[in-house]
Amino acid sequence: MSMIPEGKSKARYINGMFNDLSSHYDRASSFIALKQDRFWRDFAASQVDGCGSNILDVCCGTGELSIRLKARSDNPVTAVDFSHGMVAEASAKYSGKGVRFSVGDAEMLPFPDESFTCVTVSFALRNVTSIERTISEMTRVLKKGGKIIILDLGKPRSKLIRKLYYWYFYSIAPKLGGVLADKGDYAYTYLPHSLTYFPAQDGLKKIMEDIGLVNVEVHDLTMGIAAVHVGTKAG
Ligand SMILES: C[S@@+](CC[C@H](N)C(=O)[O-])C[C@H]1O[C@@H](n2cnc3c(N)ncnc32)[C@H](O)[C@@H]1O
Numbered sequence: 001m002s003m004i005p006e007g008k009s010k011a012r013y014i015n016g017m018f019n020d021l022s023s024h025y026d027r028a029s030s031f032i033a034l035k036q037d038r039f040w041r042d043f044a045a046s047q048v049d050g051c052g053s054n055i056l057d058v059c060c061g062t063g064e065l066s067i068r069l070k071a072r073s074d075n076p077v078t079a080v081d082f083s084h085g086m087v088a089e090a091s092a093k094y095s096g097k098g099v100r101f102s103v104g105d106a107e108m109l110p111f112p113d114e115s116f117t118c119v120t121v122s123f124a125l126r127n128v129t130s131i132e133r134t135i136s137e138m139t140r141v142l143k144k145g146g147k148i149i150i151l152d153l154g155k156p157r158s159k160l161i162r163k164l165y166y167w168y169f170y171s172i173a174p175k176l177g178g179v180l181a182d183k184g185d186y187a188y189t190y191l192p193h194s195l196t197y198f199p200a201q202d203g204l205k206k207i208m209e210d211i212g213l214v215n216v217e218v219h220d221l222t223m224g225i226a227a228v229h230v231g232t233k234a235g
Contacts, residue, residue, distance in 0.1 A: 007129055011107075014127045015083055017190065018061070021181055022085030026062055028180035029123075032173045032188070037123075040226045041065050043219070044122060044151035047230050048072055051147045052117025056080070058106045058138055059124030063090030063099060065151070069120065070098045078116070080104035106134045111141045118142075122151040126194035131204075135211050144235035148213060154220060154227035155200035161223045169195065201227045 005013050018025070030037055045068035048055060053075045057066040060079035070077045077099045081087050090101045104110045106121070106128055119138040128134045138148050156162040170192045177188020199207065201218045204227075208216045213231030220227050 010129050011082075011105075018081075018083035019085035022062070022083065022089045024181045025086065025089070026064065028177055028188070031180055032176055032191075036222055036226070037064075040151055040221050040228075041068055041122060043221060044120065044149055044228050045069050045072055047147070047149045047228060048118045048120070052143075054115070054117045054143075056109075056111070056116040056119045056138075056141065057099075058109070058119060058121045058134070059127070060090060060099075060101065061086045061122075061124070063094045063101060065120060065122040066090065066099045066101070067094050067097060073098075076100050078102075078111075080106070080109070082106070107137055109137045109141050113140055114143045115141050116143065117146045118149065119146070120149040120151075123153070125150060125152055125204075126198045131199075132207060132211065135208060135213075139211055139213065139233055142233045144233050146233050148208070148229075148231045148233070150204070150208075150229040152204075152227065153195055153198070154224045155195075156224035157220070158223065161225075165225055201229070204229055 041064055048069060049072060053073045055069050055073050055077045057069055057077060057079040060066045060081045063079060066077050066079040079099050079101045082105045084103055087101050087103050119142050125131050156165055173191060174188045181188060205216050205218055208229060208231045214234050216229060216231040218227055218229055
């Protein structure tokens with residue numbers, strides 16, 4: 001059985017967890033990901049090329065994907081997250097750098113239909129209450145012909161790599177997180193559980209297609225430990 005609460009209690013739990021973790025998030029997360037997260041975010045950001053310059057980054061956290069998106073866009077990037085702590089960290093780091101950070105819920109986005117040419121989310125779909133509702137909301141605020149870009153942990157297709165990765169992720173990562181994250185250490189016990197209930201690459205692709213996105217591409221990164229999904233809103 002899952003240790004993660006369901007529904008509104010899950011949202012409260014996750015919100016509180018990221019508020020607790022916010023000041024340690026960058027250091028702890030990057031260390032646990034063995035610094036690969038930088039390369040993964042760079043790759044995800046590169047997928048916005050050619051899809052217009054009106055970008056929304058959902059569940060932006062401390063802004064590490066948002067700022068990379070800004071580097072590829074002429075217009076300011078809009079970025080939302082429901083954790084005040086994470087948004088405060090993002091604003092402190094990147095204020096005046098062309099990203100508009102604000103507090104907002106990914107499952108009820110505070111934007112009209114068809115506002116953006118590209119909507120992104122990184123390392124967050126494992127945390128929302130409903131993956132389907134979040135991607136549907138991202139699609140609602142996306143213009144026709146625009147792209148949804150999703151970066152998250154994947155499930156390696158090779159049995160051997162999967163075994164090694166799960167050993168690291170379930171046994172070592174929570175201990176490392178505990179040392180690095182101070183009072184947010186319980187977040188890193190939650191981390192492996194968030195992956196257990198997350199679909200593998202093909203499952204996430206199917207969810208995107210069921211919502212109506214077309215031409216969904218899957219890019220495995222670092223042997224499938226992470227993956228980027230890119231889908232288009234039919235026009
Ligand atoms: C693991 S962090 C990822 C942050 C950032 N995207 C990155 O790449 O580092 C997950 C983020 O999702 C946010 N989040 C989770 N559920 C959310 C929701 N329903 N609405 C908005 N933000 C949410 C959390 O507050 C947290 O900042």
